[in-house]
Every structure is written in structure tokens, then in C-alpha cells.
Amino acid sequence: MKTSDRTRAIFQALLVTFLWSTSWVLIKISLNDIPPLTFAGLRYTLAALILFPGLIKHKAAVKALSRKDWRNLILLGVVFYALAQGGQFLTMKYLDNVTLSLLLNFTTVVVAFLAIVGLREMPTPLQWAGVALFLGGVLLYFLPQGGLVGSTLGYFLAGMVVLANAVGSLLGRGVNREKRIPPMVVTGISMGIGAVLMLGIGIASEPAPQFNLVNILVIIWLGAVNTAFAFYLLNLSLQHLSAMESSIINNTMMIQIAILSWIFLQQRLDWLEIVALLIAAVGIFLANVRKRAITDEPEI
Secondary structure (H helix, E strand, O other), X not given: OOHHHHHHHHHHHHHHHHHHHHHHHHHHHHOOOOOHHHHHHHHHHHHHXXXXXXXXXXXXXXXXXXXXXXXXXXXHHHHHHHXXXXXXXXXXXXXXXXXXXXXXXXXXXXXXXXXXXXXXXXXXXXXXXXXXXXXXXXXXXXXXXXXXXXXXXXHHHHHXXXXXXXXXXXXXXXXHOOOOOOHHHHHHHHHHHHHHHHHHHHHHHOOXXXXXXXXXXXXHHHHHHHHHHHHHHHHXXXXXXXXXXXXXXXXXXXXXXXXXXXXXXXXXXXXXXXXXXXXXXXXXXHHOOOOOOOOOOOOO
């Protein structure tokens, strides 16, 4: 592999994490006008429509899907997209971006325990050290504030999102581990199912959105660029980067979200909170040092 190819792949992966990090700011700006589940449904439905030509290209693989494959893809769409991503939009109404992004990294801890039981994958001592360091960073972040600051409902929803994200990650690994189904088919079908479910529930249960030009442009940008294009760019970068390298780059999102929220949303951080986030980030890095990280999709 040429050095230039690897360098290009690193910058592609960094661009993906930056796009995903900006999503948090864009979503927060528009949540007052567009209810969360409707918002998430519109974003992912648009992305699924953009990815639809890829399904046509792989129509032979789609026709070859067994009943079990369809069951797994439907389950993945419900858990990883409808529950995890839709829940994330909903949680952002009740928690600030920095707190939520920090809590979502508990997915790594939950997956570590679920993988022991479900996949018989025992974390290494270095990974356990990373989990302990991450938990130390979390305690350092919250304890000086006198405990959890924010909506009780927000923390409850964040816990549900972490669990859905972890289960979705394991489901995604189970679907992709055999490498029988092309990634485009897995992504297109599962995302489409989750998107339709989110949009349907949102329309049925939430008040009508208040659209304006800014909100429409945000939805188009999130669906086309931060979702469809970003997933394509991620797959492109993985042709030259290992899964571990990609995971390490993805883990920079927590820092990027904190900086972007400070600049655009006036969510200030003191020096102790910054140190706590850095400690947690190092812990996440160590927890992912293995042949394959299975929580590589924090995508929002």
C-alpha cells in the first residue's frame, strides 16, 4: 500500500468524524422546530433513498437473502437505527451535547460485558485498564458538579440509547462477521427499515414540525452529507485503515463535540472537565486496542 493512500485514508476518516461531530450542533439548533423522532426519521429516510441505487446494484445479493438474513437485518434496523439513533435525537432535548457524548461512550463498557457472554470474547488486561481509566474520567467529570446535572429523563433515555447502541453493535457484528452480505446491502436495508419506523412513529405521536429554510437545509445536509456520503467515505477509508485505526480516529469525536459545542452552543467547559474528557478519551483508546472494535458506529 502506498503511503499516499494511507495518508488519504486517514484524512478521509478524520473528515467523517468531523462531519458526524457537526451533526450534534446542527441537530441541537433545529430541535426546537422539528420533533426528535420526526427529525431522525426524515434524516435517515433521505439517506436511505440516496443509498437505494446501491441496493439496485447489488440486487442479486438482495434476492439471495434468506429468511434468517431478513430477520437479522430487520432487527438491526429496529435496534441500531430506530432505538439507538432515534433515541439519541430524543435524548438531545434533555441533555447537553458534551454530557451525552461522554455517556454514549459507555457503549464500549457495555459491549465488553455483552461480548463475554454472547460472543465469548474476553477483553485483554489492557482493555480492562482502558475501561477503568474511562470510568475514572467520567467520575472526575461529574463529581465536582455535585453529581449528575441535567434532566432525570435525559439520563434515563441516555441509558436506553447506550444499551440499544451496544446491542445494535453486537447485532451488526453478527450480520457482518460472515462477510456474505455486501456492506451496502446491510446498511441500505437496515437503515431504511429503521428510518421508516422512526418517521412513522414521529408523525403519529409528535406535533407537526415547523419547517423553515434553515431546518430544511439542515435535514438535507445531514441526510446527504453527514449520513450517506459519510458512510461511503468511511467504507472507502477502511480499504486502507485497519478497524482499530478507524476506531481510534472515531474516538476523537468526544473531543470534537466538546469543542464545537463550546464554540457554537456556548456549552462551556472548565479546565477540570477538559482534563476529565481527555482521561476518558485515553481510556476509550485503550479499550479499543484489539483486532476489531465493535462500537465503530457512533454515527449520528
